[in-house]
């Protein structure tokens with residue numbers, strides 16, 4: 001590539017007026033089952049910004065909904081689960097995901113590959129820890145109380161749950177790649193709540209298996225979490241090709257924390273986009289400079305686009321990344 005590639009986590013979504021118009025009167029999870037809507041929303045940021053990738057419009061909760069878990073995504077709240085899973089009976093409700101459970105994903109990815117042409121489509125899934133946290137807590141959580149109680153107190157049940165979630169994640173990623181997705185990102189958004197020793201024992205075996213099982217699909221694998229500065233080395237060990245970094249660790253320091261041979265993705269603070277353009281430009285240049293020390297850099301924000309972000313700022317930022325990194 002003649003420049004550093006750039007895309008934005010949550011580039012499809014609430015910061016775009018055209019997204020809000022399409023979604024009017026349609027519930028979040030409902031929109032994720034309509035191929036025409038998925039294609040349109042995935043394409044919206046690609047039309048607006050000079051991004052080098054599209055991210056599939058869906059949600060980390062979609063495969064769980066598809067296997068019959070009673071859950072909803074409440075606006076302004078997030079995923080809410082009717083019957084939180086905290087015992088063996090709850091575990092038994094988690095059955096494997098079959099491709100036939102998500103025909104709309106296969107159809108939408110197929111349609112997108114046609115529309116996108118040479119622009120790659122990134123498929124994604126939630127990682128077992130982050131999915132487990134929603135399922136066990138019953139919704140978003142600050143301290144992950146019940147999740148950690150189970151992880152520390154009932155390791156056998158914990159690992160059984162993580163194993164089933166890993167199987168669902170693997171199946172969901174495989175569906176997307178089989179339909180034409182050209183890269184995958186595993187979102188372990190909330191795993192930064194875990195200490196390194198616990199990550200190694202309670203999380204790493206499951207994320208490693210996911211990356212192993214999708215390795216021979218031949219697409220680049222990205223691994224991202226928030227607040228994971230102390231976990232970057234272990235997340236690199238888990239096996240992805242690219243490690244995502246939030247805004248808390250500068251990329252030249254992240255280079256020292258991940259194993260050799262890994263590319264980095266990130267890591268402009270999404271809130272920097274609320275500052276004047278001169279500040280955004282200076283900060284973006286700093287991210288590019290530090291990213292040059294990595295064995296490959298994909299420019300991104302350190303977490304998702306915040307809903308009140310001005311789309312024109314993102315448009316300018318994508319152009320700036322291309323100009324400033326041109327080789």
Ligand SMILES: Cc1c2[nH]c(c1CCC(=O)O)Cc1[nH]c(c(CCC(=O)O)c1C)Cc1[nH]c(c(CCC(=O)O)c1C)Cc1[nH]c(c(C)c1CCC(=O)O)C2
Pocket residue numbers: 008009010011012013014023028055056057058059060061073074075076077078079124187189304
């Ligand atoms: C933790 C997590 C979830 N979902 C996701 C994660 C991991 C990424 C991250 O850390 O941000 C992943 C996700 N969710 C969505 C995408 C689509 C593609 C994209 O990134 O543009 C992706 C990749 C759409 C969405 N997923 C959601 C929206 C907003 C819903 C709406 O517009 O009504 C979108 C566009 C809902 C959602 N779904 C979830 C949350 C926390 C929320 C926000 C709730 C709220 O504050 O309203 C769970």
